[in-house]
Amino acid sequence: MKKVNLKEKMGLIKEHWSPKIAGELNDSYIKLAKIKGEFIWHHHDQEDELFFVVKGKLIIRLKNQDVHLKEGEFFIIPKGVEHLPVAEEEVEIMMIEPKTTVNTGDVKNDKTMEELDWI
């Protein structure tokens, strides 16, 4: 039972696209990440996923629209919805999603992180 300061934790993250666990809440994890560039199109069969922008600007591409998020904004991607996170510059994000969620969803490739560390 310790509080989490987002800025402090973000300062500890050195790699892009490598989410860290900052809290657990019922069946979900709170994850923090720094991202830059384009991820991959994917979806999560069973899990809704929340993206909250801590710093910077994030684009979430969906098949029928682009969602532009800035600091202090969140967006929830319902299960089954194809999405592609894009960060033109580095973005700090907080994600909330079930513990079962794999970052690349239905896709397995070199970006897939099977096990995450706590931060």
Added chain:
Amino acid sequence: MKKVNLKEKMGLIKEHWSPKIAGELNDSYIKLAKIKGEFIWHHHDQEDELFFVVKGKLIIRLKNQDVHLKEGEFFIIPKGVEHLPVAEEEVEIMMIEPKTTVNTGDVKNDKTMEELDWI
């Protein structure tokens, strides 16, 4: 599927201690509230609860410590743990908790909100 801007939504909240639903995510709601003053001691038998400070300063009293939270900090109260939120000045908070969570937990009184509106 709409993004949520925390500042904009907070601007729509006029009453203290009256959480509004700003999103749903798996079995949980994202709730926004403005609070000021002292709530009541309570716990939630089945639900972990996350408090994130959007603006201002929040104290969460526990039986053995006070947790001081400022903007950009969160704290997770595990199920079963007695707690008392205190806001000396107005605080804007985001909460994440299962849909089954009642604000006053095991206590039923005039602060209890059985049904919440979306914002």
